Amino acid sequence: MIEIETITKRYADTTVVDNVSMTIAPRTITVIVGTSGSGKTTLMRMINRLVEPTSGTIRIDGEDTRGIPGHELRRRIGYAIQGHGLFPHRTVAENIATVPGLLGWDKSRIEAKVKELLSLFQLDPAAFGPRYPHELSGGQQQRVGVARALAAEPNILLMDEPFGALDPVIRAKAQEDLLAIQKHFGTTIVLVTHDMEEAFHLADRIAVMDKGKIVQYAAPEDMLVNPATDFVETLIGAGERPFRLLSIGTVGDATEAGIAEGEPLAAATSQRDALSALLWSGREALPVIGADGAPLGRVTLAGLTRRAARPQ
Amino acid sequence: MKRVLPNLLRLAVLIILILFLLQPYLFEPLLKPLVQANAPAIYNQGSLLSLTLSHLTTVFIATFAATIVAVGLAILVTRPIGAEFLPLSRSLVNIGQTFPPVAVLALAVPAVGFGEKPTLIALFLYGLLPIFENSMTGLSTLPPAIVEAARGTGMTAWQRLTKVELPLALPIILAGIRLSVTISLATATIGSTVAAKTLGEVIIAGLQSNNLAFVLQGGLVVAVLAVLIYDAFSAVERMLSRRAGRV
Numbered sequence: 135m136i137e138i139e140t141i142t143k144r145y146a147d148t149t150v151v152d153n154v155s156m157t158i159a160p161r162t163i164t165v166i167v168g169t170s171g172s173g174k175t176t177l178m179r180m181i182n183r184l185v186e187p188t189s190g191t192i193r194i195d196g197e198d199t200r201g202i203p204g205h206e207l208r209r210r211i212g213y214a215i216q217g218h219g220l221f222p223h224r225t226v227a228e229n230i231a232t233v234p235g236l237l238g239w240d241k242s243r244i245e246a247k248v249k250e251l252l253s254l255f256q257l258d259p260a261a262f263g264p265r266y267p268h269e270l271s272g273g274q275q276q277r278v279g280v281a282r283a284l285a286a287e288p289n290i291l292l293m294d295e296p297f298g299a300l301d302p303v304i305r306a307k308a309q310e311d312l313l314a315i316q317k318h319f320g321t322t323i324v325l326v327t328h329d330m331e332e333a334f335h336l337a338d339r340i341a342v343m344d345k346g347k348i349v350q351y352a353a354p355e356d357m358l359v360n361p362a363t364d365f366v367e368t369l370i371g372a373g374e375r376p377f378r379l380l381s382i383g384t385v386g387d388a389t390e391a392g393i394a395e396g397e398p399l400a401a402a403t404s405q406r407d408a409l410s411a412l413l414w415s416g417r418e419a420l421p422v423i424g425a426d427g428a429p430l431g432r433v434t435l436a437g438l439t440r441r442a443a444r445p446q
Numbered sequence: 447m448k449r450v451l452p453n454l455l456r457l458a459v460l461i462i463l464i465l466f467l468l469q470p471y472l473f474e475p476l477l478k479p480l481v482q483a484n485a486p487a488i489y490n491q492g493s494l495l496s497l498t499l500s501h502l503t504t505v506f507i508a509t510f511a512a513t514i515v516a517v518g519l520a521i522l523v524t525r526p527i528g529a530e531f532l533p534l535s536r537s538l539v540n541i542g543q544t545f546p547p548v549a550v551l552a553l554a555v556p557a558v559g560f561g562e563k564p565t566l567i568a569l570f571l572y573g574l575l576p577i578f579e580n581s582m583t584g585l586s587t588l589p590p591a592i593v594e595a596a597r598g599t600g601m602t603a604w605q606r607l608t609k610v611e612l613p614l615a616l617p618i619i620l621a622g623i624r625l626s627v628t629i630s631l632a633t634a635t636i637g638s639t640v641a642a643k644t645l646g647e648v649i650i651a652g653l654q655s656n657n658l659a660f661v662l663q664g665g666l667v668v669a670v671l672a673v674l675i676y677d678a679f680s681a682v683e684r685m686l687s688r689r690a691g692r693v
Binding site: 182184205206207208209210213215216217218219220221222223232233236266279282 | 596602
């Protein structure tokens with residue numbers, strides 16, 4: 135649990151983060167969105183004290199972060215940034231081993247962890263471990279960057295626009311990977327982005343920042359139905375609302391009994407993608423299958439339309 | 447394949463240099479036409495090999511000291527704590543560069559006497575600037591994302607310096623040392639005017655006795671050393687840059 139209490143950051147006479155309080159529940163994904171200059175990155179960087187707050191308190195699992203030396207705090211919190219920030223003079227394996235090395239883990243434990251993470255990110259440890267970062271593609275570098283952030287098994291992972299530099303195809307894949315990994319480790323993730331699509335897809339809770347203040351901190355569904363201010367409404371994009379609502383849930387939740395013809399959809403597909411598949415195929419319904427390929431039922435155009443309507 | 451021919455040439459030059467230093471009289475017929483009758487064609491007032499070795503030793507010691515001081519200063523002024531020393535450090539190393547080595551020799555002799563010492567002082571001062579400026583550039587132009595990542599992973603200031611900043615700046619720092627060594631190799635010859643044992647002795651002897659062969663062999667040995675050492679440094683820099691993916 136991360137408790138942020140009346141935190142403020144001022145540089146000379148500009149207030150970048152203004153008296154912000156929020157509580158982030160453990161094992162959830164919280165996405166901070168806002169325009170550039172809204173203070174979202176500064177707010178996140180105060181959690182691991184890359185930026186020292188001017189005033190206010192941040193507690194992690196009840197412990198005041200000011201009581202922990204900055205570098206020790208940062209070894210306990212994973213940190214992944216846009217453009218990955220891998221050390222170019224170290225191999226992929228050495229990069230991932232950075233924090234465990236700083237913590238003084240023994241060699242065999244580090245090796246096992248590096249192997250585990252590389253496999254988890256679908257990179258063959260024998261092939262990729264000894265390579266240097268510049269020999270990897272952008273998507274692979276990004277995965278290694280996240281693997282490095284997770285190497286010391288942190289409870290908390292901070293991500294600063296981690297997928298900003300990726301092309302749309304790889305970005306979608308990276309987002310799926312992140313969701314899977316969050317489930318796997320139960321990590322509390324705080325992610326900063328300006329991409330609303332990404333926010334609605336990933337978040338359990340979204341915090342919207344504007345001019346250093348949090349204007350709304352709510353679950354994605356609530357935010358869609360009751361945007362707190364005109365700014366939030368603009369940010370969501372009024373024309374996108376039904377689609378954003380659909381992008382939160384999966385096909386699994388919208389499955390109805392019955393059978394249908396056509397290319398089956400996986401239960402983990404978002405309802406938005408399902409709607410898209412229905413419209414494109416020109417069908418009224420498509421079959422749904424589980425992860426094991428077993429048929430679960432069908433998803434219908436009418437069902438999705440009901441779900442896309444404003445909740446009463 | 448492209449690098450084979452230049453490397454063969456370098457190897458050949460190195461072999462000829464070593465042969466000349468060990469057996470200079472083998473080359474007498476080549477140099478004979480340059481001297482008047484009865485004058486010696488090969489330097490005969492001391493061993494060329496021992497002069498070359500002491501020349502290299504002098505340059506090595508001076509450059510080593512200059513590297514320690516210049517890199518140390520560059521590290522200091524690129525830390526937040528030392529930032530205010532930047533203008534002062536710049537002026538100091540600039541003075542070292544603008545003061546002609548001959549003038550340093552003239553000033554140093556009354557203070558420390560004749561011999562190697564004034565030469566070492568002159569070479570040390572003259573060598574500071576390129577190393578300092580390159581170290582400054584190397585340490586202050588690191589990619590921000592990497593510096594940020596180093597902090598984010600929980601490295602202390604010392605760990606960031608030794609594990610990330612210095613290794614990444616190393617190729618640029620080496621380029622500074624390379625310039626400094628090359629300048630010092632040439633400048634060391636004037637140390638012989640104050641009795642330092644360097645290859646300058648051969649050149650000065652040649653000038654005094656109007657012996658073109660002496661001047662040529664002294665000058666050529668220094669030139670060949672400079673070219674070979676310069677190339678060796680360049681090769682190491684290229685290797686390091688390639689590893690760091692900065693090609």
